Amino acid sequence: MRIHCPCCGPRGVAEFSYGGDGTIRRPDLSVTDTDAHVAYVFERENPRGPHVELWHHIGGCRHWLRVTRDTLTHEITSVEMAGRFAGEAAHIPGAGA
Numbered sequence: 001m002r003i004h005c006p007c008c009g010p011r012g013v014a015e016f017s018y019g020g021d022g023t024i025r026r027p028d029l030s031v032t033d034t035d036a037h038v039a040y041v042f043e044r045e046n047p048r049g050p051h052v053e054l055w056h057h058i059g060g061c062r063h064w065l066r067v068t069r070d071t072l073t074h075e076i077t078s079v080e081m082a083g084r085f086a087g088e089a090a091h092i093p094g095a096g097a
């Protein structure tokens, strides 16, 4: 499987580390409902088909990426920057396009 990093271009999956479900949001630390924190840490879906995941380009630019991948075919339909660089790939030095 190859992931097209917005900064580095197409790279083998061995350069990346899987970061888990990209749709889960951490509860605000002021939330005192422990069930919300337990769900954030332990409860995950096991989807069949397209799924948004986080991948860390540890063997390259070290950016976090939001990847939409089909869990059946491994087809990747979109890759975008995650975290504070989300939507700003064109402004990162060395980014393609």
Ligand SMILES: [Zn+2]
Pocket: 005, 006, 007, 008, 009, 057, 060, 061, 062, 063
């Ligand atoms: Zn990269």
